[in-house]
Amino acid sequence: MSETSRYEAICEASPDGILLVNCDGIITYANARAREMLGYSPDELVGESVEVLVPEDALDGHVAQRDAYLEDPETRPMGANLDLEAVRKDGTTLPVDISLSPISGDDESDVLVMAAVRDISDRETLRRKYQTILGAVPDPVVIIDVQTGKIAEVNDEAATKLDYDPSELVGDHYTKIRPSDDNADFWSEFTETTSEEPEMHAQLSDGSPLRIESRTGDQFPVEINTRVFELADRDHVVAVFRDISARVRRDSQLRELHAATRRLIDAEDRDEVATLIVEAATTILDYRRTVVRYVESDTLYPVEATALAEADLDPSPSYALAHDNPASDTYTSGIPRRVGDLGELDDDYDRGDANSAMYLPIGDHGVLSIGDTELDAFDRSDLELAAILAANAGTALDRIATEHELKRRNERLDAFASVISHDLRNPLNVAKGWIELVDGDEEKTERALDALDRMDTIIDETLTLARQGRSIDDLHVIDVQQLARESWDVVATDDATLTVEESFRIECDPERTRHVFENLFRNAVEHAGPGVTVSVGPLDSGFYVADDGPGVPDEERGDVFDPGQTSAAEGIGIGLTIVREIADAHGWDVGVTESSTGGARFEFTHVGRPEPLNTH
DSSP states (O other): OOHHHHHHHHHHTOSSEEEEEOTTSBEEEEOHHHHHHHTOOTTTSTTSBGGGGSOGGGHHHHHHHHHHHHHSOOOEETTTTSOEEEEOTTSOEEEEEEEEEEEEOSSTTOEEEEEEEEEOHHHHHHHHHHHHHHHHOSSOEEEEETTTOBEEEEOHHHHHHHTOOHHHHTTSBGGGGSOTTOOSOTTHHHHTOOOSSOEEEOBOTTSOBOEEEOTTOOEEEEEEEEEEEEETTEEEEEEEEEEOHHHHHHHHHHHHHHHHHHHHHTOOSHHHHHHHHHHHHHHTTOOSEEEEEEEETTEEEEEEEOHHHHHHSSSOOOEETTSOOHHHHHHHHOOOEEESOGGGOOSOOOOTTOOEEEEEEETTTEEEEEEESSTTOOOHHHHHHHHHHHHHHHHHHHHHHHHHHHHHHHHHHHHHHHHHHHHHHHHHHHHHHHHHHOOSOHHHHHHHHHHHHHHHHHHHHHHHHHHHTSOOOOOEEEEHHHHHHHHHHTSOOTTOEEEEOSOOEEEEOHHHHHHHHHHHHHHHHHHHOTTOEEEEEEETTEEEEEESSSOOOGGGGGGTTSTTOOOOSSOOSOHHHHHHHHHHHHTOEEEEEEOTTSSEEEEEESOOOOOOOOOO
């Protein structure tokens, strides 16, 4: 059997069309699959020029290409990266893949070319189908050959986003769209996904953001939805890119607004809040035409503005609440508002170069106005972010107003208490003086003096109660053992004993906490007798004061802190009320239970506890 005959036997068994072409371009053999594919009878192709199978628009260069191949024959695909077609006998065309291989003929000097022709009609149909789908997808889509890492297909959205022509991407390696400064194993994020189920990628394995890069070097963060599928017997990854720049920017702005909120909450007055609002609107939200207006006497007056807003109008207009305008309407309704075209308003207010605006209520205190020279410059996201800033500013102004009102009331209370103290103590002192001059019944005189002393005590404790319930802003870390012993020393304790179980610390107002210990020690001596033992010790979240006296009955524990609740003959029932008021001012919880010896045990919880003192 000749070499050619041997090849023919093999070729007849091939699922692909096989043609043998000599150096003159004449077909010397065509297997049954080639004849069937191209519509020829068994003896019609042999002897024909191979150009009979070449489309007319490709004929001009085909002979030159054939001759160039024969000068340096090698096994390779024909027309790499080109869409090839073969002409059937009836003149129709067929999409094909063609692989070329040189072989020796019967004469060793005679070189034949074997062309393996594969019908790819089904593949092309599928390709056109997914190209249609790709064109309908609103996000950029890139299809990548898993084995080679080369881009097999892109849709127009991907090409536009990346600033390439599709032909500049197809056939190139995927790293063309990977950021040049990205050293992470970007490709493994996709190729290691062998499942046909969709996979979402938002960051690299090291936690860094996932980005792609355009022709101009612009980078933008993306989420990539990937899925592995088979095409032409090869695994491919389809990657749908979604630009999340807006989301990343919004998340960053929300974080920065959170930090700005802390600064707002720490502001000391209304002017500082207005300044912080304008700073945040400019540096975080990039709004350059911003005005803060506070309400006073039914008018919104400008108190702070950005440089551009001041340059547009100096001064910025004030808005009367009774007039029909967006700022006043927003303040009255409490609802944020967008105006896409300020020129459509008929309210006779000059707004300079601004053509669109947002108006946000700052609680009950005023309105935040934000303008832009573009029409419809603000979307819903802009409105939401600005509303967060305005709402946080309103909360800060509420706190400042509350603190100012509380300070004013405390000052009035102090003044009132001082007047009452002076006006009551003066006649008491006069009465004491006259009684001491009376020469008569000593027992009655002593009783009268005791009554006056009791009135003096009532005045002292009432003033203490009025002043100790105020909220506490300045806390200090104190050693409880030291403070308890100092408090014990100023109370008439007779033969009573104090024990402090261990040295520990709490955060508190030292002077008011001293009143807590003094009142509890005095309460123990009054109710348990002069020989009582009082103990002070730590709790997980606070401390306790206990005694070994008779304790407080269960049915009375709920009322023990109410004014007037006392069983001591000399007490007025206000000492434990003072204790509760001081605890409330600190934000502590206080309750009474039974001590280990059956006495009373007062427990204070939710107390700030620093690390234990170093006793070494």
